[in-house]
Amino acid sequence: MAPVSLSAPQAKPEPARERGQDRPPGATACEAAAPEPSPPGVALASLPPGSRARVLAVLDEASPVGRRLLDLGFTPGSRLRVVRRAPLGDPVEYELRSFRICLRRSEAERIRVETT
C-alpha cells in the first residue's frame, strides 16, 4: 500500500501532471503524487571488489533474468563476496554458495544487497 506523501500538498496539482500521470477526476493531489517505495538496500553493481554482502531481493523476480538469478542462488539471505572486476571493467566475479560466477553490470543492477 503506497504511503500517503506529505510532500505533495493539495495546493499543487501541477507536479502530478508534469510527471505524466493522468489525474482521474476527483483524485486528490496527495494520491496522485505518492512516490514509489524505493528498492531495499543497494545494487550489487555498486559494490567495490572485496565487499561482502547479503542479498535482500532480486528486482523483477518473475522476469527470465530474475528467475535465473534466483535459481543461481541469489536468494534473499544468501551471503556473497565481490571478488574482482574484469580488466575492462565488466563483468564482475562474485563468490556465493562456494562457487564463482561472473555477472555483467546490467544483471548485477537487479540484485539488491546490504553490505555486511
Next chain:
Amino acid sequence: MIVSQPLSQAALAASPPSLHLALVGSPNSGKTTLFNALTGLRAKVANYPGVTVERREGELELAGRRLVVLDLPGTYSLDPISPDEAVVTRVLAGELAPAPDALVVVADACSLERSLLLIAQILGRGLPTALVLTMTDELHARGGRLDLGLLERALGLPVRGVVGHKGLGIGALRELLAAPETWPRPPLPLPRSAPDRAAWADSILATALERAPGRSRITEAVDRVVLHPVAGTLLFAAVMVTFFQLIFRWAAPAMEAIDAAVRFSAAGLRASLPAGLLTDLLADGLVSGVGAVVIFLPQIVLLFSLLYLLEDMGYMARAAFVIDRLMGRIGLEGRAFVSLLSSYACAVPGIMATRSIPSPEQRLVTMLVAPLMTCSARLPVYALLIGAFVPAQQVLGPLGLQGLVLLALYLAGGLAALVAAALLKRTLFRGEELPFYMELPPYRVPTLRLLASQVWGSARAFLRRAGTIILTVSIALWGLLSFPRVEAPAGLAPGEAARYRLEHSLAGQAGHALEPLIAPLGFDWKIGVGLLASLAAREVIVATLAQIYAASDEAGSLREAVRADVDPRTGRKVFEPATVAALLVFFVFALQCTSTLAVLRRETNSWRWPAFAFSYLLALAWVFGLATRHVVGTLVE
C-alpha cells in the same frame, strides 16, 4: 516406454528389457566424464528436432538388462529461459525422447552447496532419482568432509561418490543403476520456490557436510595473475596469438603430407588403371574430393585439441571473462571471441565451438560471421595474387608492401566479421536478451581420455557430415569441368589443348555465361571458372587457374602467365590492378567452402542458415568488389 512412477517388481517382469536413464546436472559437474565411463566411447550423437542442442545417447548392459543412458545438456535450472534450455524439461516430460525411467543427478562434490538448488528442482519431477557426486578426491584434497550416509538419509535418495576420470566408484554405481526400482524416494513436501530451495539446501548441508571444502589454493593463485588487469590482459593476448600461430605452424606439415599423399594416390591410379573416364572420375573426382576433406583434418584436430584443452583446464572461462566487455559492444559475449579467433585458422571448428554460447541469437550470429575471419584457405589465393601483382618494395623501413597488404587483408576479415555481427545483431537477430552469467570453475588438470574423446567426437562429426557433401560437390564440379568432352583442334600444344577443353566444358560455358554478372568487377570468363570451382574450397582457384593457363602450379610460371594475359577483345590486361584488388576483396567476403556450409547445416539443423550465409556473403563480396574496382581504378589512373 513412458513410466512416471517407480517400477514395481511386477511391472519390471512384464516390461521390455531396456531401461532409460537420463544424466542431469550443471555444466562442469563431471557429467560427460561419467557418461563416458559408463557407456564407453560409443555414444550416438544426433540433434533434437527444432533446436540446435546435441543429443548424446549411449548403452550399457547391466545384470542382463539393456540400459540406455541419455546425457542431457548441462543446465543450472529446470526453469528454462530459452528453447535450447527447454530441451531438458521437454525430455524429462517425455516429449523429445522416450521419457526416462530414472534420473541420475551428477554434481561436483565441492559444489554441493549450489547443486542442491538444482537437485531440489529435479526431485520435483517425481521420477526415481539417484545422486552421484564426482571429483570426491578434490573434495578431500581441499579439506572437505562429507558424510554420504547422512546425506542419503537427509535427501532420501541413494548417493554414490565417484572419481570419474580414475574410474573409482564406477563399479558400485553400476550396481545401483541396474535396479532403480530399489531406490528410496525423498520425503514430501519438497520446496517449490527458489528461496525455499535455498533454505532446504542449507538444512541438508548442515546435516551432512561436516566440513566445507576450502577454496582451491591453486585457482586463487593462478587467477591472481590470469585475471590481473595488466598481467591478465597481456597473458590473454599472448595466449591468443600463440594459439593461432601454432595452428598455422603445426598444422602445415601434416597438411602438406596429406596433400602429397592425395597427389600420389591420384597419380598412382592414373598409372595403374587404363586411361579413360572412370579413371579420371576416380583420380580427379573421388580422390581429390576426399583429399579436399581430409586436408582439413590436421587443422581441425589441432584446433579442437587446443580449444578443449583450454576449456577443460578452465582457462576458456577466464578468457571470455576478460574480453566480454568488448564483445558486448557488438552484441555478442566473451565466449563468442574464442569461436571467432579459431575461425582465423578454419571456420569449421570455430563454428562448432559456438556450442558454448547459451544465447541462440548470439550463437547464430557468431556462426554466420565466422566465415569472414580470414581462414587459412585464403592464404594461397592471397599469396598468388599479392606475389604476382603487388610490387615487392619496402615501405616504412623493413616492412614490405606485400606483407602489409597481406596484413591488411587479414585485419579486414576480422573487422568485417565484427561489423557484420553488430549489424546482424541490431537488425535480424534482436531477440530477448538472455542474462549473461558464467561460472568460473576451479582450474583442473585435464584428463587425456576425456580430451581425446572430445576431439575425436568433433572430428568424427566433421568427417561424416562434411565428407558426404564435399564429396558430392567435388564430383559434380569434376563433371562440370570435364564435360562435354571436346577434341581440341590438332596442332595445339598439350597445355593449350587442356585449356581449350576447359573453355568448352560446362564449367567453361558457365564461366562465359557468368561474365555479364562479373564483368562490372572486371572479371572475365577464366576468373569466372575459377570462382565457380572455388565454391568447393577457396584454394581450388589456384589449381583451376593453373589448368586454364596451362601452367604448372609453380608460383613462378602461373604468376608469369596471369601477369601476361591479355583480353583479346579489349586488348587490355585481364589482371589489371583494379581487377586484382576487386578479386582480393571478393575473397575477403565470399563463402567459398562446402565444409563450412556443411557444418552450418549440421549445427543449425536446417539449410536455411547456410543458404542465408552464402547469399549475404556473396552479396557483400560483389558489392565491395565493385566498389574496390572503381576506387582502385580511379586511383590508378
